[in-house]
Amino acid sequence: MIRRVLPVLKPYRAMVFIMVLMGLFSSLADSAFPLFNRYALDHFVAGGTLKGIGLFAALYVGVLLMQVAANYISMSYVGQIEVTVNRDLRNMLFRHLQSLSFSYFNQNSVGYIHARVMSDTGKIGSLLSWRMMDVVWNASYLIFILVVMFRINARLALWILLLLPAAILAGFYFQRKLVAVNRQVRESNSRIVGNINEGVTGVRSIKTLVIEDRISRDFEEETGNYQRMAVKAGHYSALFTSGLTFASAAALALVLWQGGSLTEKGWMQIGTLSVFMSYALGMIEPIQYLVHTVSAAIEVKVNIERVTKLLETAPDVADPPEVVERYGDMLHPKRENWEELKGEVEFQDVSFHYPDGEELVLEHFNLKVPQGTNVAIVGETGAGKTTLVNLVCRFFEPTQGRVLIDGRDARERSQLWLHSNIGYVLQTPHLFSGTVRENLLYGNPEASEEEIAWAVGLVAAGEVIERLGGLDAQVGEGGDMLSTGEKQLLSFARAILADPRILILDEATSSIDTVTEAKIRDAIRTVIRGRTSFIIAHRLSTIIQADVILVIRDGKIIERGTHDELMELGGYYHDLYTSQAFPE
Amino acid sequence: MMNLFLLGSRRYYVLSMIFILLSSLLDLVNPRLIGYTVDTALGRGTGRVALLVLFVALFAALFRYLFQLTNAVGTERFVKRLRDLLFSHLIRLPYAWHRSSHTGDIIQRCTSDVETVKVFLSEQLTSLFRIIVMMSLSIFFMSKIHAGLTLIAIGFIPLIVLFSMYFHGKIGKAFMKAEEEEARFSAVVQENLTGVRVVRAFGREIDENERFEKKNYLYTRMWIRVLRLGAAFWTSNDFLAAGRTMVVSILGAVLCVRGELSAGSFLAFVAYNAMLDWPVRMLGRIISEMSKAGVSVGRICAIMNAEEEDKPETPLCPPMDREICFDHVSFSYEDAAEEVLHDICLRVPEGSTVGILGGTGSGKSTLMMLLDKLYGLSGREGMSVKGRITIGGVDLKDIDTGYLRRNIGMVLQEPYLFSRTLSENIGITQETLDMGEVKRAARIASLEESVDRFYQGYDTFVGERGVTLSGGQKQRTAIAQMLIRRPPVMIFDDSLSAVDAATDAAIRKALSENIGGSTVFLIAHRVQTLMHADQIIVMDRGRILEKGTHRELMERDGIYRVTYEMQNGLEPKEAGA
Structure with missing residues (x-):
């Protein structure tokens, strides 16, 4: 599993090499220090002489300084590898996300995708840096001290080696328990955070519904659940750490018992005994670290799977290689090869169902929209109005049949070419945090001050912008300083400034009050002149002027014509219009 | 505390x-x-x-x-x-x-x-x-073994503690900066993902990618700084600790040679000295983090x-199916110059329906929030309230807040759904879930058809971590949620805005058939939604401009008639024509 993410380390091969080398040196030095003590004990203390102590101290300090340098280098490299690998992974994921289709974003929540980009990458980065370094350091330290122990006294070393399997097995047992219970603790915690979030963002509903007690009760149930889990986790980790210290003491007792008898027979010196004591005490911790690292690495498997799954998700709408060859891809467009878009749109025998559904939203749909035509689309919720315009934009592709733009299959040109020529005002408007101006310029960064003023005037957004504090005022995160209606006004102005060949208004004025909407109606009339446009609206008063009105029901056009023609027809549209205008 | x-x-x-x-x-x-x-x-x-x-x-x-x-x-x-x-x-x-x-x-x-x-x-x-x-x-035991050597061993300690306090202060600051940067970076990602449709619609992938990578690099740099500081701290701290051990060991060895210390005492001293390592190292960190x-x-x-x-001193629970009366009600935020509501007078007989028409900022929602006591009437919360609101002659101030809200059903324009199933959301006010009641409420709110389309029906998980409902579905769920309580007073705060005209009409029809006798406040942009109300008021900038029935208001040359005509696609008639 780790092999699948190893390639991200490739650019940092040299750093990884140095990091490992320095880590090896550091653990070598650590395992050598008890030997220094042994020399001091046997040579100076037991020998009763101070001869050569200056040289000894100098050597000691020398090794110490070298180890400090090695530690510094390996630690900074580990950190650097961690964050740069994280960064590279995030870049890869984000770039891939930019190429994925609408259906991916419809099926996966923002929170889910966000976690893939922001937290999974972090886990993988630390696996490839700190965890790897932990293994290198602890494994080499263990090997070094085992080698030294066997060289000094094989019999005592064998005794200590006996402890090893028990320590490893017990370590794994506890780690497994701990990992499992800690996961439950984390899950419970994220539910608690979710509850708090709900309590804060939904406070108005909680108050109007008078469900404070119920919400508190549910919250307390969850915190109780958390408490139980956390105490359980505390119990395991307490058992684990106290077991650890006991194991160290057991190793020490073993050395005292066995080594003591060796020493009293004169087969072993005090200095050697102290080396064994240091090793016995220092051995348990690296074992536990290794065990811990291995179980943590197993945990990361999930994160790696999620990330690779995202990277392997192919976009539903993709430009074929020959199109990319000619027009460029999403991030490297070849604008010099782009043809001018005129705005003729044609549906040829189009059938469509969403990737996550079976039901056909459009069935054998045919429609030819000449350049510059103003099309209005009327129909009930779920009739397929939005689907229709999504197909024009190639946010989705037909399951069957084809959509022609200027007489050529939309798939023959790049998505970016099409999108750069389309202005789409969505029903749920979205602004980006930043100033009003930045938002207005989103579709056309080169627009002049005059053009901005013109567009703002056209959609009657002057008053709103003035209230906010001018063009350079902040709109807040997601534009939350504005009401839905105000956001619709600004996103309309944004689309106008983009000067698109095809303009799509999907319920673009649903939250705007009637007086303002009346002003906008004139704006719409001005803007759609000469452009192909599709307007979806519930309020029929906004679409009377359309060149052609399509009434859609269950994915089919049931009526088509101008307002007058459809009124004369006396069908669905007539009924709808009269019911809206003269109910009674 | x-x-x-x-x-x-x-x-x-x-x-x-x-x-x-x-x-x-x-x-x-x-x-x-x-x-x-x-x-x-x-x-x-x-x-x-x-x-x-x-x-x-x-x-x-x-x-x-x-x-x-x-x-x-x-x-x-x-x-x-x-x-x-x-x-x-x-x-x-x-x-x-x-x-x-x-x-x-x-x-x-x-x-x-x-x-x-x-x-x-x-x-x-x-x-x-x-x-x-x-x-x-440890210091006590060490001093028992050799006082002089103990002094040397602990002489380093203040230095190490001060050193680590200094470093932890620095690391802490760098860490905080990195975390702040993380929050900003995370917001950029969040925004890109929520606005992904806009990004696509305008073909702005290149710029978004650039923005992301710039933030990504900045964020990474911040972390590198933290990690470098950390590496410098830990290695130098290790060095100081090892240095302390070395000095003690060598001096101890010298003392042993001189015969001032036995080999066993020397080993014990070194062991005690080692026990100081961890506490000393942690001390600086803990002090700076505390x-x-x-x-x-x-x-x-x-x-x-x-x-x-606010809670009234002696909360009353009067019958709520009585006349509601707004008596010269004014409302303003303390820091704002302009009043949100100005001298509102309105009588709503029991069981009647009031339609309210008004643009953004007209004060219509504020008026409803006052009725539901969402804004305290004592004016304590940084707002000032004048005049009074009564229900059946009882001042709202004296009515138990919980009782009041239980009896006033309020549906918001952008309702909040809880992370539970659809049926649990509809029945959230009920102690036990009665599916018959849930279905009845859903039927009146024209929600049934939508529910049928969900794979798991009423057990569909909604809210933050569930299926995303459309604005109209949310509004209808909220209506069902309110209906299950059959409250004597109902407020629809622009809560039919996201459903189409036909559904709007269907809901209103079902409502009037199923819930007779409730006093209803109906806020809407659509004249068609309001026209059947017993009385209609038109609000603008905190004032009531027009008041009357549909017929009366149509006879006047005011906002109501203009709005009506515009919505029906008729050119507004010139005054006097």
Whole structure:
């Protein structure tokens, strides 16, 4: 599993090499220090002489300084590898996300995708840096001290080696328990955070519904659940750490018992005994670290799977290689090869169902929209109005049949070419945090001050912008300083400034009050002149002027014509219009 | 305030401290045993000493386990209590308080500040206690062995502690900067993902990618700085500690050679000295981090000290199916010059329907919030309220808030759904879920058809972590949610805006057939929604401009008629024409 993410380390091969080398040196030095003590004990203390102590101290300090340098280098490299690998992974994921289709974003929540980009990458980065370094350091330290122990006294070393399997097995047992219970603790915690979030963002509903007690009760149930889990986790980790210290003491007792008898027979010196004591005490911790690292690495498997799954998700709408060859891809467009878009749109025998559904939203749909035509689309919720315009934009592709733009299959040109020529005002408007101006310029960064003023005037957004504090005022995160209606006004102005060949208004004025909407109606009339446009609206008063009105029901056009023609027809549209205008 | 939170967990902390003391004492026995072994037991059999070491270690481990367990129990009890009190208080704070606070900030206080306080209690405070115990005991034992050498061994300590405090201060600052950058970076990603349709529609992928990578690089740089500082700190700290050990070892060896110290005592001294390493290293860190806990406690207490909603002294529960009367009601925020509501007078007979037409900022929603006491009427919450609202002659101020709200059903324009199933959302006000009632309410709210389309029907999980409902579906769910209570007063605050005209009409028809007798406030942009109301008021900038029935208002040349004509696609007639 780790092999699948190893390639991200490739650019940092040299750093990884140095990091490992320095880590090896550091653990070598650590395992050598008890030997220094042994020399001091046997040579100076037991020998009763101070001869050569200056040289000894100098050597000691020398090794110490070298180890400090090695530690510094390996630690900074580990950190650097961690964050740069994280960064590279995030870049890869984000770039891939930019190429994925609408259906991916419809099926996966923002929170889910966000976690893939922001937290999974972090886990993988630390696996490839700190965890790897932990293994290198602890494994080499263990090997070094085992080698030294066997060289000094094989019999005592064998005794200590006996402890090893028990320590490893017990370590794994506890780690497994701990990992499992800690996961439950984390899950419970994220539910608690979710509850708090709900309590804060939904406070108005909680108050109007008078469900404070119920919400508190549910919250307390969850915190109780958390408490139980956390105490359980505390119990395991307490058992684990106290077991650890006991194991160290057991190793020490073993050395005292066995080594003591060796020493009293004169087969072993005090200095050697102290080396064994240091090793016995220092051995348990690296074992536990290794065990811990291995179980943590197993945990990361999930994160790696999620990330690779995202990277392997192919976009539903993709430009074929020959199109990319000619027009460029999403991030490297070849604008010099782009043809001018005129705005003729044609549906040829189009059938469509969403990737996550079976039901056909459009069935054998045919429609030819000449350049510059103003099309209005009327129909009930779920009739397929939005689907229709999504197909024009190639946010989705037909399951069957084809959509022609200027007489050529939309798939023959790049998505970016099409999108750069389309202005789409969505029903749920979205602004980006930043100033009003930045938002207005989103579709056309080169627009002049005059053009901005013109567009703002056209959609009657002057008053709103003035209230906010001018063009350079902040709109807040997601534009939350504005009401839905105000956001619709600004996103309309944004689309106008983009000067698109095809303009799509999907319920673009649903939250705007009637007086303002009346002003906008004139704006719409001005803007759609000469452009192909599709307007979806519930309020029929906004679409009377359309060149052609399509009434859609269950994915089919049931009526088509101008307002007058459809009124004369006396069908669905007539009924709808009269019911809206003269109910009674 | 902390006393309130600590109720029920303090005794566990006391126990925990006792166990710390016991286990530390036992930890300090072993070096003595080693010293004894080397000096006297060698040659007389070390088996018994080894057994003693094992025995002592067993008890040390036991006390260590008990210390950690009691600590965990006490801490988790404390955290639960703190969270419960905080949350329960939070949702009972006035709506005005929530409006003026930032969501992100409140959530941070309830999560990461709570975490900081938890770490302070469970780790820092106990660690500090343990450090002090360990240090004083080791120093005591060391001084028994050799006073002079002890002085040299502990001479380094203040230096190391100061050094680590200094570094931790620096690392802490860099860390905070990196975290702030992370928040900004995370917001950029969040925004790109929520706005992905806009990005696509305008073909702005290149710029978005650039923006992302720029933030990504900046964020990475911040972290590299933190990690470099950390690496420098840990290695230099290691160096200082190792240096201390080396000086003590060499000087100890010299003392041994001179005969001032036995080999066993020397080994014991070195072992005690090693025991100082960890406490010394931690001390600087803990001192520099403990100051954070104070800040967090302050931030949590700021929420706890905010006053809950007004409660009348002797709350009344009068019948609610009575005439509602707004008597010269004015409303303004203290910091704003202009009044949100100005001298509103309105009589709503029991069981009648009022239609309200008005643009953004006309004050119509504020009027409804006053009726539901979402804004306190005492004017305590940074707002001033004049005039009075009565129901059946009883002043709203004197009515029990919970009772009032239970009897006023309010549906918001952008309703909030909870992370539960659809049926649980509809029946959230009910103690037990009666599916018959849920279905009845859903049918009246024209929600049934949508439910049928969901794969799991009423068991479909909605809200934050569930299926995303359309604006219209949310509104209809909220209507069903309200209907299940059959309240005598109902408020529809522009809550049909996201459904199409046909559905709007169907809902209104079903409502009038199924719920006779309720007093209804209907706010809408669509004249068609309002025209059947018993009386219609037109509001603008906090004032009532027009009042009357549809017929009466159509005869006048006002906003109502203009709106009506515009919505029906008729050119407004010129005045006097």
